[in-house]
Amino acid sequence: MRITALIIRILRQIVRDKRTMGLLIFAPILVLTMLHLVFNGNDYTPKIGFVHIPESIVDQIDISDEKITEYKNEKEAKEDLSSQEIDGYVVFHNQSPSIFLEGSDPTVNGAAIKWIQTVLKPLQGNEPSLEPKVDFLHGSAGMGQFDYFGPVLLGFFVFFFVFLIAGVSFLRERTTGTLERLLSTPLRKWEIVTGYVLGFGIFTMIQATIIAAYAIYVLDMLMEGAFLYVLLIILLLSFTALTLGILLSSFANNELQMIQFIPIVVVPQIFFSGLFNLETISEWLRWIGPFTPLYYAADALRDIMVRGYGWDEIYRDVFVLLGFSILFMIVNILALRKYREI
Amino acid sequence: MEATKACISIRHVSKQFGKQQVLKKISLEIMEGEIFGLLGPSGAGKTTLVKQLAGLDTPTSGENFLLQEKMPSLKLIEKVGYMAQSDALYGELSAKENLQFFSALYGLKGKKQQQRIEEVMKLVQLSDHLHKLVSNYSGGMKRRLSLAIALLHEPEILILDEPTVGIDPMLRKSIWEAFYELKNKGTTLIVTTHVMDEAEKCDRLGMIRNGSLIAVGTPEELKQKTNSATIEEAFLVYGGA
Incomplete structure (x- = not known):
């Protein structure tokens, strides 16, 4: 009361x-x-590596961009990834790309995936199955x-x-x-x-x-x-x-x-x-x-x-x-x- | 016939705040149904004394008895109405909401609550301002609302610390009429004041100076004993001036 x-x-x-x-x-x-x-802004430009990049793609993207590094094999790329030289890399196996990200910073993850998708988009035109597979060293997608x-x-x-x-x-x-x-x-x-x-x-x-x-x-x-x-x-x-x-x-x-x-x-x-x-x-x-x-x-x-x-x-x-x-x-x-x- | 019973009995009460002695061995009996005035300059210890009677403070030594029971006690608190020097109202709320809140604290509810709210507001002549926010009240209105709240639960003992400060003479007169009405119903009133002409209206007076009770008696007695024409002069005589 x-x-x-x-x-x-x-x-x-x-x-x-x-x-x-x-x-x-x-x-x-x-x-x-x-x-x-x-914190969820997308202004960050990711540093991406390409491994075994096919000629057809090189023709379509400007590979001389300072944010892009080319690798001869996946091992080199992985080393750079661990030392955070790059934020992620794309590997092409039989023309189909898969992405591997460092993953600890969600902002960077988002930016990298977005960037890669934009770059690969022109290739998908006649091959819809080219959706890349994404793997993380740390963290997860969507976070x-x-x-x-x-x-x-x-x-x-x-x-x-x-x-x-x-x-x-x-x-x-x-x-x-x-x-x-x-x-x-x-x-x-x-x-x-x-x-x-x-x-x-x-x-x-x-x-x-x-x-x-x-x-x-x-x-x-x-x-x-x-x-x-x-x-x-x-x-x-x-x-x-x-x-x-x-x-x-x-x-x-x-x-x-x-x-x-x-x-x-x-x-x-x-x-x-x-x-x-x-x-x-x-x-x-x-x-x-x-x-x-x-x-x-x-x-x-x-x-x-x-x-x-x-x-x-x-x-x-x-x-x-x-x-x-x-x-x-x-x-x-x-x-x-x-x-x-x- | 035996004289009216002592309603309040203050026995050898002293109070010390740190090194400062605020009350010095005060002993005083206040009778049932009288209006007792505590007269003294500010800082004399009036508020400290009435706070003890309201249960808000305790003596360093000595005891206070209300209705033959020792203070502080929660049972006694329900029988006491206390109006402090500060108005202590909730400005964001309307007068009615303030009254509802405090009456609920005393267990008044429903019809009885509403009836009491109307009665006390009529008594202090604020019935027309019941729904106004208290923050829009003038100083005198706040004082009267504060008084109304102290009257809500029809206490047997009413302790009023400077009740008529900032109230105009017309209204002061009507408030004193209300006091007499309460007295006739058997309520005991303790009123502190530093206004001498107000002291004349009390049944008996206690004069306090520097924490000591220097004189007790009816206004007439005090004047006669000191051969003074006014209470003010009497106070000066007792104060050793």
Whole structure:
């Protein structure tokens, strides 16, 4: 009853504040769209090698192009491929081409395949069976750069905005005296924290659904697993953001001081979220990763979206995220003792 | 006939924030159904004392009893209405939504809730502005809405911290009429103020200066004892001026 009242009030406040609501939903969409456009651009010109190139083809393409290398045999080409001298090569066996790509960078893969297809197109005119076969040294077809770090960013934006907005709204509750007023009513301290978690939780569900659906269905982000698992992880992540935001807001005296937590608490989490290869991070810094919620959420989101895994692979992350939320909630309830002992 | 029971009993209460002593051994009894005024300059410790009575703070030493029970207690909190110095309203919400929210916290719902909302808004003369957003309210209107919220659950004890600041004399008069009405219904009111003429309207007064209670009595008594014409003069005499 009292919690319901608190939930309704929080939702009303969010809906009233159109600009903040817009920020929560459209800012992530805008940034994701921009990243999509930046990283899935096709401006890169690939370096391609040709092995056993038939005379008929040489006549049709300009082999003197600086991006093209000719090889006498496949072994040489493979060596250059391993040392990343070329991005891929085309081998002709009995006039039919097959492509071999280095494959680690999805942007380059796409560009190389596209380039080769364009070049070979004129040959296909009377022989439709000439569709080339594609092999990869690493990675796979169809995967974009955006697909790899998209899940991490999805989690990050939700964390970032929920942290900030929940923190600021609790801070305001404190500075305008409404927190004191709440505590002068029979409202229990755990009810305040729970009300906040559920109120913002409902809103985050809507926010996460819109953003995730946009990323997956409009931006075509890779999605191998279940949509519901994505929502579950994002929701749990937002709980940690929310409870951490509320907790840290008690160390801030105004909105500006709340924003000062971003470079200290929010941004560093990106480094440990798997956006950068964790193995390459200095060892004396690497231990921080397991203490950040985004580390687990990003891992789970990538498992679901890129690898198509289910509950068996993500349940550990789910429980760790839940643990973070519960821990922060308990600390919050204890912190409220400062304002009322009972 | 025995005099009316003590409703609030403050026993040897001291409060310290770090090195600063804000309240010094205050002992005071407030009777049921009276309007008790706490008079003193800002920074005297009035707010600290009433916050303790509302359960929002605890004494460093000493005890506060409300209705024969020790504060703070959640059971008592339901019987107390508290209006702080700051208006503590949600500006993004309408007056009605603010009232709905706080009444729900006290367990009022449905018809009863609606009826109480109408009653308190009539009392503070804001019935015409029920659906307005609070951010569009003037300072005086916010003050009155804040008062209305404190009255919602018909508390036995009403603690009002500077209730009439920023309210014009006409309205102040009608608000005091409301206070008397509540008193007649048996509500105990504690009102802090630094306005001397407002102090005259209280049944009894407690004068606070630098954290010490320097005098207690009816406005008449205090004036007589000090041979003063006004409360202000009496306050100066007790303050050692």
